Amino acid sequence: MTLEELIGSNSTDIKMETVSPALDALEALEELLVSAQRQDHLTVGVYESAKLMNVDPDSVVLCVLATDEEDEDDIALQIHFTLLQAFCCDNDINILRVSGLSQLALLLEDDSKDSNGNSTGTGTGTGTEPRDLHCILVTNPPVQPLQSQALQDISSFCEESRCRNQWVPCLDMQDR
Numbered sequence: 001m002t003l004e005e006l007i008g009s010n011s012t013d014i015k016m017e018t019v020s021p022a023l024d025a026l027e028a029l030e031e032l033l034v035s036a037q038r039q040d041h042l043t044v045g046v047y048e049s050a051k052l053m054n055v056d057p058d059s060v061v062l063c064v065l066a067t068d069e070e071d072e073d074d075i076a077l078q079i080h081f082t083l084l085q086a087f088c089c090d091n092d093i094n095i096l097r098v099s100g101l102s103q104l105a106l107l108l109e110d111d112s113k114d115s116n117g118n119s120t121g122t123g124t125g126t127g128t129e130p131r132d133l134h135c136i137l138v139t140n141p142p143v144q145p146l147q148s149q150a151l152q153d154i155s156s157f158c159e160e161s162r163c164r165n166q167w168v169p170c171l172d173m174q175d176r
Contacts, residue, residue, distance in 0.1 A: 026171050028153035029096065030107055032062070035148055036138045037108060043137040044108075046080045052137060053084075057091045062138040062154060065168075066098045077134060084135060085168060094158040100173030104133050107173075 036042045043052045053060055065081050072078075088095045098104060138151070161169035 025154060025157035025169075026173065028150040028157070029064070029098070029171060032138060032148060032150035032154055033064070033104075033107060033136065035150065041139045042108075043139060044135075045132045046077070046084070046135045049084065049135040049137045050080075052139070053087055053091070053093075056139075057087070057093070059139045060088075060091070060093050060137050061140040061151065063088045063093055063095045064098055064136040064138070065095065066101050066104050066133055066136065068099060068101045071101070071134070080135070089167070094155055095168050096154070096158065097168050097170040098173055099170070101133055103173040104136075108133070 033042065043049050049063070063084060065084065067077070067081075085095055087093075140151075158169055161167075
């Protein structure tokens with residue numbers, strides 16, 4: 001039996017997915033971050049994230065490490081990222097590297113405004129500089145756990161990436 005006989009010789013029977021897994025994961029990440037921010041399940045900042053992971057690593061379900069091209073030469077930031085990644089790997093926490101810090105800032109800042117454009121105080125707001133967004137943790141406390149399809153999609157994306165030996169998957173928010 002040939003491969004054509006197994007799957008059928010008519011190529012129209014095979015549906016090709018038009019959206020890449022990275023785009024699906026990017027949309028899921030955006031949805032997850034906005035949802036987690038509304039529920040106060042985000043920890044923003046490298047030092048704040050390190051403190052939380054030291055105190056309660058079991059509550060962390062995702063670590064997002066965000067950079068732009070100009071940050072690639074920041075040795076101190078790269079050392080922090082390496083330490084955070086090692087800690088996440090030791091504690092089975094999913095990690096994503098994201099480029100497009102300004103888009104990430106817009107996403108989280110937009111969510112912190114009400115329908116009149118006034119700051120609600122729930123998001124990063126105007127008082128937080130984009131450099132504070134280099135590390136974002138999504139937490140999932142045992143009481144009222146954060147359950148969403150977006151979190152499941154991100155977890156699946158991270159797991160699939162690890163199966164392809166990409167231990168820290170990367171997403172590009174700059175193209176949005």
